[in-house]
Amino acid sequence: xxxxxxxxxxxxxxxxxxxxxxxxxxxxxxxxxxxxxxxxxxxxxxxxxxxxxxxxxxxxxxxxxxxxxxxxxxxxxxxxxxxxxxxxxxxxxxxxxxxxxxxxxxxxxxxxxxxxxxxxxxxxxxxxxxxxxxxxxxxxxxxxxxxxxxxxxxxxxxxxxxxxxxxxxxxxxxxxxxxxxxxxxxxxxxxxxxxxxxxxxxxxxxxxxxxxxxxxxxxxxxxxxxxxxxxxxxxxxxxxxxxxxxxxxxxxxxxxxxxxxxxxxxxxxxxxxxxxxxxxxxxxxxxxxxxxxxxxxxxxxxxxxxxxxxxxxxxxxxxxxxxxxxxxxxxxxxxxxxxxxxxxxxxxxxxxxxxxxxxxxxxxxxxxxxxxxxxxxxxxxxxxxxxxxxxxxxxxxxxxxxxxxxxxxxxxxxxxxxxxxxxxxxxxxxxxxxxxxxxxxxxxxxxxxxxxxxxxxxxxxxxxxxxxxxxxxxxxxxxxxxxxxxxxxxxxxxxxxxxxxxxxx
Numbered sequence: 001x002x003x004x005x006x007x008x009x010x011x012x013x014x015x016x017x018x019x020x021x022x023x024x025x026x027x028x029x030x031x032x033x034x035x036x037x038x039x040x041x042x043x044x045x046x047x048x049x050x051x052x053x054x055x056x057x058x059x060x061x062x063x064x065x066x067x068x069x070x071x072x073x074x075x076x077x078x079x080x081x082x083x084x085x086x087x088x089x090x091x092x093x094x095x096x097x098x099x100x101x102x103x104x105x106x107x108x109x110x111x112x113x114x115x116x117x118x119x120x121x122x123x124x125x126x127x128x129x130x131x132x133x134x135x136x137x138x139x140x141x142x143x144x145x146x147x148x149x150x151x152x153x154x155x156x157x158x159x160x161x162x163x164x165x166x167x168x169x170x171x172x173x174x175x176x177x178x179x180x181x182x183x184x185x186x187x188x189x190x191x192x193x194x195x196x197x198x199x200x201x202x203x204x205x206x207x208x209x210x211x212x213x214x215x216x217x218x219x220x221x222x223x224x225x226x227x228x229x230x231x232x233x234x235x236x237x238x239x240x241x242x243x244x245x246x247x248x249x250x251x252x253x254x255x256x257x258x259x260x261x262x263x264x265x266x267x268x269x270x271x272x273x274x275x276x277x278x279x280x281x282x283x284x285x286x287x288x289x290x291x292x293x294x295x296x297x298x299x300x301x302x303x304x305x306x307x308x309x310x311x312x313x314x315x316x317x318x319x320x321x322x323x324x325x326x327x328x329x330x331x332x333x334x335x336x337x338x339x340x341x342x343x344x345x346x347x348x349x350x351x352x353x354x355x356x357x358x359x360x361x362x363x364x365x366x367x368x369x370x371x372x373x374x375x376x377x378x379x380x381x382x383x384x385x386x387x388x389x390x391x392x393x394x395x396x397x398x399x400x401x402x403x404x405x406x407x408x409x410x411x412x413x414x415x416x417x418x419x420x421x422x423x424x425x426x427x428x429x430x431x432x433x434x435x436x437x438x439x440x441x442x443x444x445x446x447x448x449x450x451x452x453x454x455x456x457x458x459x460x461x462x463x464x465x466x467x468x469x470x471x472x473x474x475x476x477x478x479x480x481x482x483x484x485x486x487x488x489x490x491x492x493x494x495x496x497x498x499x500x501x502x503x504x505x
Contacts, residue, residue, distance in 0.1 A: 051199050056252045057213050062155055062184040064203050066210055067126040067139055067162075067176075067244060069147035072118045123147055127204045127245035128176065129254060130185045131284070135160075135178040138284060139244030140259055141167040144174050152178050155211065166287030170295075170362075171229055172259050173280050174244075175287040186246055189253025191232065191276035194218055199250050200234055202258050202272075204242035214238070223273065224355045231273040232256045238272035247274040256280075282363070296364035296387035298372075299330020301493060304354045305342055312460075312485035312498035313342065314378045320344045321354035323374075324493040328429060335372065335385040339494030340458060340487045342375040361387060377461035412478040412501035413486075414443015417467050420455055428489050432465045433457040448499045450488060457494070458487035477501055 126143030130136070137152060144150055150162040160178035167174035194200075201215040216236035223233040232247065238258050247256035256274030263269050286293045302321040310318040320342040326332045337343075343351050346360045347370040364370065366389040373382050409416050416438035425431065433455040439446040456464050459473045477484045483500045 063130045066153040068151040069123045071123045071148045141174040166291040168293045173283040186254045189255040204245035206239035206241040295362040295390040297390040299327035301325040308498040321357040335383045345373040409440040413445040414440030455489040
């Protein structure tokens, strides 16, 4: 099973950065080209070499910092028992009970008894980089999480105690501050202009080896590994100790914060991930201003729109975010959105993948009213929605369905249904629907993943009100001889299952 592991450390660099030449042997390339124009393509290819990062690294290193964290832990101090130094109360009780040795406990010894003491222990090492000359430093949230004290060491060996301004676990970005002025800083680049295949490098402290430089290329952009982050994927060697350090382009601009690696062993395996700087700076600005990050929410659970689901809903192509469920009283509920709607755009931003929605909504200031476009029953509809503050979504308790057995499954879906009771409607927060009471093992609905106890609330564009009406809708669907979207309520979620009726002759 694949696993994304956090890289535990990182270092950063740069102050005023130098624009590097694209290739080290540029002049040689020109000379070769001029000497033999007839073989220009071959000569240019032969003269081409890897970029030279020497000047960039020299400029960047002064802005790279090492971050060391400590935490206070309780250390149990046992009393001294004659002839058995260091024996604590629990150990003395063990000897007394099981071996009959009447050893005095530390509590009985009075003066020798010691209260638990706190001791500062090293917690971890990471990296960061200076973004403002007055001491503001960016790093990863997981580097400073749980730390009692944060120590920042510059490349000139000066060490400072840092103050945590704020940390955001969702994006893994933290902002710390040291009391210093005139510090070198990194130039912030535009991560939206990063191109797949371009050269990048990282500066950090893998395994505690300070100021280690590694280089590679951008392998992919907008890689989804989290709700709020479209990561930059690279093949730059990043290991534990690199977290929080900068990812630099060949112009010496920081375009990302090295954050995670893909690994089955805990070490580098050729894939690493960096937080894009445009997102990191948005978070940093909020942390600096408020000490926390405010995000918007609309109160929906969503799923990806597959090709099969898109076809069954009549969508021209697979895109958007399918609403699986809506929280009662949430902005989506107040805006009259429904489970089964496909969100196509939020404000003026299109939703291509379901993962686009949390990022776009999260970046919207709470209290903002936006227009949301959804696909419902074969047509686009627009609604106004007011974004709320992000809150944890309460998890609904799992509820067991207790369907009544039925053998009436000889139809195009291989399903038997009954009207939903008022109690079940209230339990599932639905107004209409029919409950599945039996499924033929080889039936179309069973093969598509339906279960006994599911409630069918819609068939294609038709809302299901009663069992008899469902039978009529099934017969109409059978005439079309194509897949249809079956909307199923299961627990607190609405599933959309594409099903092709099995018509027997």
